[in-house]
Amino acid sequence: AQRVTQPEKLLSVFKGAPVELKCNYSYSGSPELFWYVQYSRQRLQLLLRHISRESIKGFTADLNKGETSFHLKKPFAQEEDSAMYYCALSGLGYQKVTFGTGTKLQVIP
Amino acid sequence: DAGITQSPRHKVTETGTPVTLRCHQTENHRYMYWYRQDPGHGLRLIHYSYGVKDTDKGEVSDGYSVSRSKTEDFLLTLESATSSQTSVYFCAISEETGNEKLFFGSGTQLSVL
Numbered sequence: 001a002q003r004v005t006q007p008e009k010l011l012s013v014f015k016g017a018p019v020e021l022k023c024n025y026s027y028s029g030s031p032e033l034f035w036y037v038q039y040s041r042q043r044l045q046l047l048l049r050h051i052s053r054e055s056i057k058g059f060t061a062d063l064n065k066g067e068t069s070f071h072l073k074k075p076f077a078q079e080e081d082s083a084m085y086y087c088a089l090s091g092l093g094y095q096k097v098t099f100g101t102g103t104k105l106q107v108i109p
Numbered sequence: 110d111a112g113i114t115q116s117p118r119h120k121v122t123e124t125g126t127p128v129t130l131r132c133h134q135t136e137n138h139r140y141m142y143w144y145r146q147d148p149g150h151g152l153r154l155i156h157y158s159y160g161v162k163d164t165d166k167g168e169v170s171d172g173y174s175v176s177r178s179k180t181e182d183f184l185l186t187l188e189s190a191t192s193s194q195t196s197v198y199f200c201a202i203s204e205e206t207g208n209e210k211l212f213f214g215s216g217t218q219l220s221v222l
Contacts, residue, residue, distance in 0.1 A: 006151075036211075044152075044199065044213040086151060096167065097211060099144075101151035 002027045004089050006100035013077045014108045021072040021103050023061075023087030033063055033070040034088040034097070044086070047072075057081070077107045112136050115200050115214040123222055128187040130217050132200030134180075140203045141183040142211070143167075143175065145196040152199065158183055190221040 003026040013019055025031060035047040048056045050063040050070060061072045070087060087100040112135030122128050132141060143155040144167075154167030156175040164175050172194060174186045187194055200214040 009149075043215055044201075046210050049210070096154055096157065097142075098154070098168075099152040101149060 002031070002089050002091065002096075002098045004087050004098055004100035006085075006087055006103050008103045009101070010104045010106065012106045012108060015079055016076050019072075019074040019077045019081065019105065019107075021085050021087075021105065023070045023072065023100060025068050025070065025087075025089050027068075027089055027091065029091050031063075032090045033061070034090070035059070035061055035070075035072050036086040036088055036099070038084040038086070040083070047085070077105075079107050079109055081105060082107045113200060113202055113212060113214040115198075115217050117217060118215065119218045121220045121222065122190050124191055125189050128190050128219065128221075130185045130198055130200075130219070132183045132185070132214060134183075134202050136202060136204070136212070137180060138202040138204045138212075139180075140205070141177065142201040142203075143173075143183070143185045144199045144201060145169065145194075146199060146216070147196050155185065155198075190219075192221050195219060195221045 005024045007022055033050040036044050037047045038044045059074045061070050063070050084102050084104050086102045088097050090097045114133045116131045140159055142157040144152040146152050153169045155169055155173050156167055158164045158177040176184045198217045201211040203209045203211050
């Protein structure tokens with residue numbers, strides 16, 4: 001079975017402060033990890049995938065297989081980063097994507 | 110935005126009535142998914158489809174059925190709605206398997222009274 005855990009329901013940070021949204025996973029094979037974001041009144045959309053190793057809007061995430069984690073980080077939070085963030089997992093070639101419970105990021109001006 | 114349309118956007122219904130939600134795509138993507146979003150539970154997969162007339166269950170499929178008679182349409186039916194099915198329902202599509210990018214619809218807010 002695959003499982004994604006996001007321990008924080010709400011994370012509040014001040015503008016300019018570093019951000020780390022935690023994500024841990026459980027999966028027996030080789031996972032594909034994703035971060036999705038839902039801004040207010042917008043559709044859920046892909047923020048980044050670990051396989052592409054890219055930085056989107058200043059966010060990065062590193063897959064740590066030893067700790068089974070895929071934490072999302074940004075060095076300096078911006079007000080426009082306030083949103084709901086979901087970590088997600090899929091197995092290679094597998095059709096189902098499992099989402100975590102989500103973390104609401106609130107950036108305080 | 111990918112061409113995904115969910116209808117209706119909002120619906121209020123009574124316990125015991127049947128409800129059908131529609132997801133329509135114009136991307137010709139093979140895979141389609143229905144998720145429900147609930148506070149404290151995140152997004153949970155209800156059913157998904159990997160082609161016309163090819164569907165499979167997700168983690169919370171009880172009380173739901175789906176049909177896909179055309180590539181572009183994926184219907185979610187609540188045979189007899191219950192209050193526990195009050196939720197926001199999202200349709201998603203992907204070109205290949207789930208380890209590709211998912212594109213989401215705008216969601217349907219369903220209230221079962």
